[in-house]
Amino acid sequence: MFVTLKKSRNKRVAMMRLPIIIRSTRRAMLAVMLLAGTATAAPVIQQVSGTFDHKGSVTIAGSAFGTKSTAAPVVWDDASGNSILDKWDGAWPDNNATYNTIYRSPMRGTPLPHSHVTRYIAGAHGDGAGADGGYNVIFFKNLNSVALPYNIYASWYQYVDAAWAFNAPANGGPADNNFKTFAYSVCCGPYQMPNNWYTAYGPPHPDSATDVAQWLINDDGSSLSNPDVNGHNFWWNYGTNPTGRWLRVEMAIHLSSGTDGYIKLWENGSLKINYSGATDKYPGNSRTVGIGGYARDYLQPNNWRYFDDVYIDTTLARVVLANNQSLSQATIIEPQIPTSWNATSINFTVNLGKFTNGQTAYLFVVDPSGVSNAVGFPITAGAGATVTAIGPPANLTVQ
Helix, strand or coil: CHHHHHHHHHHHHHHHHHHHHHHHHHHHHHHHHHHHHHCCCCCEEEEEEEECCCCCEEEEEEECCCCCCCCCCCEEECCCCCCHHHCCCEEECCCCCCCCCEEECCCCCCCCCCCCCCCEEEEECCCCCCHHHHHEEEEEEEECCCCCCEEEEEEEEEEECCCCCCCCCHHHCCCCCCEEEEEEEECCCCCCCCCEEEEEECCCCCCCCCCCEEEEEEECCCCCCCCCCCCCCCEEEEECCCECCCEEEEEEEEECCCCCCEEEEEECCEEEEEEECCCCCCCCCCEEEEEEEEECCCCCCCCEEEEEEEEEECCCCEEEEECCCCHHHCCCEEECEEEEECCCEEEEECCCCCCCCCCEEEEEEECCCCCECCCCEEEECCCCCEEEEECCCCCCCCC
């Protein structure tokens, strides 16, 4: 009898617990479903139509593209305009017509980066009359009413004159080949010390036209952490010497006063800087971004710098053409110029850049969080034909 009562009691207890278990299981299942519903899906390109000639018009249809309040980038500059100041808030040097940073036709034997442009942006460290008079070759854009956190995506071609004079500092200064490439600062203008940071080729590399180039970041104030949250110092990976050759530089930046900030820099598709940590502890809500920068080797008439196809935006959302179906393996990455954007459809103007007619390229949509379609959508560049390409159904499962 004692045994029977014990079994009955255990049975009753088990029956009493059953609704609780069911409710708990339902809660767990609901939590999983909610998490699955809120996970960010990667963009899917389902259909592409339009003309893939340079400056042709193309429409992408698909899903999970995200939102982009202003479709066009903050700046797209392929040196085809009338004046550089129509797109930028300043360009240095600006007080010597011989060396000023302006749009220029091919000069000094420096080729264009590709056949789809006729000019580049060029200026020289040929004088020594101050920040805007030879110390810097830079052009910059002021960003107003920014609110942390926010993102910046920047992309450009850069080239250093083949006759660049290394180890030739002015006024007896140190011969350290200090050479800056990108500036981030409080407004208005680059290098508003101490509230600024920058990327550069680290002294002393390169110290000749054949030396390697080492990438670094540096902070004139206290926004960046050295070392960063992963224990890495400001000296980063070696890259390609830009002397006498065109390089494509890309940057993806998350501006934040917390440890979730980051600075990523790619050179011809290869990741060179991967900083993690705070990126903006500056006052106010206006900022300046600049392409190019200071070089210790000023007062040198051969020290010209050249730029082209410059793209600046305050979101990571973008469309690119790449030369590999895996974006992380691509060595040519050309930004396209959106004209409209919503979660399922994007229109853009084609920028072929280095791609030539008949060449296969791969189309990627990158959403505002920096996630792209996993496999590039293949297209054929140029040829003048209007094409409609339909991709495989998304998430198709065969059982």
